[in-house]
Amino acid sequence: MDFPNYFADAEASFSSADYIIYGIPYEQTSSFRHGADKAPTHIRQASWNFETYNIRTKTDVQDINIHDYGDLPVKQLSPNDMKSSVKTFVSKLQMEKKFGILFLHQKQSLASLQFQLKLD
Numbered sequence: 001m002d003f004p005n006y007f008a009d010a011e012a013s014f015s016s017a018d019y020i021i022y023g024i025p026y027e028q029t030s031s032f033r034h035g036a037d038k039a040p041t042h043i044r045q046a047s048w049n050f051e052t053y054n055i056r057t058k059t060d061v062q063d064i065n066i067h068d069y070g071d072l073p074v075k076q077l078s079p080n081d082m083k084s085s086v087k088t089f090v091s092k093l094q095m096e097k098k099f100g101i102l103f104l105h106q107k108q109s110l111a112s113l114q115f116q117l118k119l120d
Contacts, residue, residue, distance in 0.1 A: 006068035008047040009061045017067035020093055023103040024086060025071045029079055040071050040103040066101075 007021050014020065023040025030036055053060045072089055074082040093100045 003045045003048045005041065005044060007044050008050060009052055010066040010068040012065040012067045014067045014069065017065045018099060019064065019066045019101055020069050020098045021066060021101045021103065022069040022089065023071035024074060026074050026082055028082070037075055043103045
């Protein structure tokens with residue numbers, strides 16, 4: 001079954017959104033099992049099976065202004081260039097006062113990525 005290539009119900013424009021979903025489909029540093037670059041797409045596909053309303057939190061995703069920016073074009077970049085590209089994008093989100101929601105594979109540690117982005 002084909003799914004749209006964006007997170008379900010993340011249909012706000014970039015300018016009107018409070019939350020920006022983006023993927024980092026990066027595989028260049030994998031040394032054992034490959035597939036990290038496919039994770040953002042698979043997360044987006046799985047989102048089409050979610051209910052929009054959460055009974056526990058009494059929140060409907062459709063009431064939240066979310067934009068799916070898509071994947072950052074980092075697949076073929078060196079690790080340093082990938083970090084630079086992500087830093088540039090995150091800086092843009094901060095300047096626009098947007099909250100970024102990052103999609104990456106479980107092999108990639110968010111804490112590790114944040115630490116690496118602070119280096120330089």
